[in-house]
Each structure stands twice: as C-alpha cells, then as structure tokens.
Amino acid sequence: MFKKEFTPGSKSKVKSSAQRAIRTKILETYPRLEPHVDELLPKKEQLDLLKIPDRVSLYCLGTTPLFWQHMDDAIMPHLQVVHKYPWAFPRIRIDRGAIRFVLSGATLMVPGLTSPGGRLPGDPEAGEEYGNGGKDLEVGDVVVVEAEGKENACMVGVLKMGTKEMKEKKKGVGIENGHFVGDGLWKLDLS
Amino acid sequence: MADTATQAPTDVRPPKHVVYCGVCTLPPEYCEYGGTTKKCSDWLAATHPSLHRQLYSADAAAASLSTLSVDAQKRAEKDAQKKAAKAEANEVREAEKRASSKIIIKRVERNKRKYVTEIAGLEAFGLDLKKVAKEFGKKFATGSSVTKTASGGEEITVQGDVSDEVVDWLGEHHEEIPEDNIEQVEDKKKKSAPTV
Numbered sequence: 001m002f003k004k005e006f007t008p009g010s011k012s013k014v015k016s017s018a019q020r021a022i023r024t025k026i027l028e029t030y031p032r033l034e035p036h037v038d039e040l041l042p043k044k045e046q047l048d049l050l051k052i053p054d055r056v057s058l059y060c061l062g063t064t065p066l067f068w069q070h071m072d073d074a075i076m077p078h079l080q081v082v083h084k085y086p087w088a089f090p091r092i093r094i095d096r097g098a099i100r101f102v103l104s105g106a107t108l109m110v111p112g113l114t115s116p117g118g119r120l121p122g123d124p125e126a127g128e129e130y131g132n133g134g135k136d137l138e139v140g141d142v143v144v145v146e147a148e149g150k151e152n153a154c155m156v157g158v159l160k161m162g163t164k165e166m167k168e169k170k171k172g173v174g175i176e177n178g179h180f181v182g183d184g185l186w187k188l189d190l191s
Numbered sequence: 192m193a194d195t196a197t198q199a200p201t202d203v204r205p206p207k208h209v210v211y212c213g214v215c216t217l218p219p220e221y222c223e224y225g226g227t228t229k230k231c232s233d234w235l236a237a238t239h240p241s242l243h244r245q246l247y248s249a250d251a252a253a254a255s256l257s258t259l260s261v262d263a264q265k266r267a268e269k270d271a272q273k274k275a276a277k278a279e280a281n282e283v284r285e286a287e288k289r290a291s292s293k294i295i296i297k298r299v300e301r302n303k304r305k306y307v308t309e310i311a312g313l314e315a316f317g318l319d320l321k322k323v324a325k326e327f328g329k330k331f332a333t334g335s336s337v338t339k340t341a342s343g344g345e346e347i348t349v350q351g352d353v354s355d356e357v358v359d360w361l362g363e364h365h366e367e368i369p370e371d372n373i374e375q376v377e378d379k380k381k382k383s384a385p386t387v
Binding site for chain 2: 039087100150
C-alpha cells in the first residue's frame with residue numbers, strides 16, 4: 001500500500017475520548033500487547049493523528065509512529081512497534097526467496113509460506129514463536145510476517161486466506177497491501 | 192484465569208532495542224536488499240563492529256545462500272547487482288543535477304511600484320516547496336504560495352521584494368547550496384541592470 005514515498009498531510013491532536021477508543025481497540029485486536037500498552041500509549045500523553053494519502057490515518061506519539069489504519073479496516077502496528085515487541089503479535093514466516101519480493105512491495109503469495117523455509121501456525125516445526133497456540137489464523141486477521149534467517153519482522157498485513165486453507169491449497173494470495181520495511185510509511189519523516 | 196498466569200511471565204519483557212542502518216534505515220540484516228549494500232556494510236563496520244561481524248561473516252553468507260536452489264541464487268545475485276547499479280546511477284544523476292541546477296530569484300513588478308519575488312529551481316535540491324513557501328510567508332510576514340511556471344516547473348511566489356533576504360535565508364538554512372548556484376534577476380520593467 002505504501003510502495004511510493006509520500007509527504008505527510010495534516011497533523012492533529014486526537015481527542016482523549018477517541019484516544020481511549022483506540023486504546024481499547026488495540027487491546028482487543030492484540031491481547032498480548034496488554035502489559036506494554038502503557039509504555040506505548042501513555043494515558044497522560046496525547047496522540048497525534050497524521051493523515052496520509054489513500055485515506056490512511058497514522059497515529060503517532062511525537063516522532064514515533066505507532067499504529068495506522070486504512071479507512072475503517074483493522075488497526076495495524078507500524079513496524080517500528082513490531083520490532084520492539086515481536087512476541088505480542090501473531091507471526092508467520094516466509095522463506096528466504098520471498099524476502100526480496102516482499103521488500104519491494106509485492107503481494108505475499110502462499111507458496112512463500114508453505115515452502116520449506118516458511119512457518120505457519122499448526123506446523124510441526126512452528127514451535128512457540130509461530131505456533132500461535134496451535135490455532136490457525138483466519139481471513140482478516142492482522143499478522144506479522146517475519147523472514148527466514150532474520151531477527152526482525154519484514155511486513156505486517158491482513159490475511160487474505162486462512163492459514164488452514166493455505167496449507168490445503170498451497171496456492172493463491174496470502175497478504176495484500178501490507179506495510180513492509182522500507183516502504184513509504186517506513187521512510188516517513190515525522191519531525 | 193489459570194492460562195493468563197502462565198502466559199504473563201513471557202510477555203512482560205522490556206521492548207527489544209533494534210539498531211537501524213544509518214544508510215538505508217532498515218534493520219542491518221535487510222541491508223542487502225536495499226541497493227546500497229556496500230555503504231551499509233561500511234557504516235555498520237564503523238558503528239557496530241560486533242553486529243557487522245555477525246551479519247557479514249563468511250558463514251552467514253554461506254548459510255543464507257545454501258537454502259536457495261542454484262537458479263534462485265544466481266537470480267538473487269543478478270538482482271542485487273542490478274539494484275546496486277541503479278542506486279549508483281541515481282545518485283550520480285542527482286549529484287549532477289545539484290551541481291548544474293540554479294536557483295533563480297526574480298523580482299517582478301506587480302503594479303504601482305509593488306514587487307513580487309519569484310523563486311524557481313528549489314526542487315532540484317530536495318526542498319519541499321510547500322513547506323519552504325510557508326516558512327517564507329511566516330518569516331517575511333507576507334503572502335507566499337507555490338505556483339506553476341509556463342515551462343511546467345513550480346516556483347514560490349512571495350509578495351514584496353524579499354530577494355536579498357531569500358538569499359540570506361538560503362545561505363543560513365541550507366548551506367549545502369553553493370552561492371554560485373543562486374542567481375538574482377530582475378524582470379525588466381523599469382530597472383535595466385540585473386544584479387547578480
């Protein structure tokens with residue numbers, strides 16, 4: 001979604017009622033973020049709302065981007081947040097060959113997740129990190145994409161296909177229009 | 192309640208501190224996909240030598256290549272080379288543009304001895320015209336806007352004769368612009384000699 005670079009639009013303060021609503025929404029979508037939500041979104045400080053092209057709103061705290069939202073879709077973390085608290089989000093892993101494509105903004109296709117380097121929840125080798133407690137992720141879930149051999153996540157996006165279906169079909173679109181490392185949103189200068 | 196207790200201990204970790212590359216702003220492990228690999232590697236070696244050894248050592252490179260098939264390896268290398276070449280060509284082009292492009296500051300007469308200052312050529316130096324225009328308006332307490340020129344470029348129009356002050360401002364705020372690249376011109380209406 002942010003393949004091209006862009007300049008920020010208008011910046012405005014978020015009303016505390018709206019801020020509380022955002023807080024609860026975030027806790028709802030990412031329950032494992034609960035112990036850290038006070039650090040991320042301190043109650044005392046006011047969030048800034050930045051409007052960016054394509055009807056996207058970015059919530060940030062001063063110069064640190066926090067969460068973004070396209071229209072009224074799910075609220076998603078900026079990758080800087082994901083890098084700080086990777087265990088708080090459901091994760092999947094792509095194999096090495098897919099990294100280049102993801103980093104240039106391509107749609108993430110299922111073979112990147114089902115081939116030997118990839119990890120999906122429910123896989124025998126998924127382990128604690130990618131296991132998600134053994135539960136499969138559904139369509140519309142926000143998921144963080146990590147890469148084989150890399151420590152930090154490379155992408156965050158909404159699943160277009162449930163992980164169970166992915167394992168059965170092994171073909172098709174996995175995640176579209178996400179936020180990836182090095183994209184326009186990542187390079188956005190908030191000073 | 193029982194399972195939240197078992198989950199909680201693992202979750203209350205302090206935030207992970209991530210180093211981002213000074214050259215490409217990505218985490219250093221992704222620098223190879225950015226097109227500026229050599230510069231990134233030099234930067235990392237200078238600022239975080241331990242990380243550099245970790246990521247760029249011989250075994251790390253071997254491990255990453257081994258999981259790809261031979262064709263994929265070759266393709267990956269070709270792509271990396273192409274990207275690096277493109278990035279370099281882009282940089283050279285930008286540097287040339289900067290050296291050759293001039294900023295033209297024109298003083299145009301409006302009516303009844305009132306002037307308007309037009310500044311063209313700032314985009315070549317990577318300045319955000321809207322921001323700069325706003326700053327001018329604030330600084331000189333006058334109206335300022337971004338307009339399009341006949342040739343298709345954009346320029347900043349500031350009400351009043353502020354051409355000299357603009358030169359000073361540019362020298363103060365944007366020292367990277369050499370003075371020879373700034374040209375001051377007076378649009379011929381009444382005055383005849385242009386000032387440089």
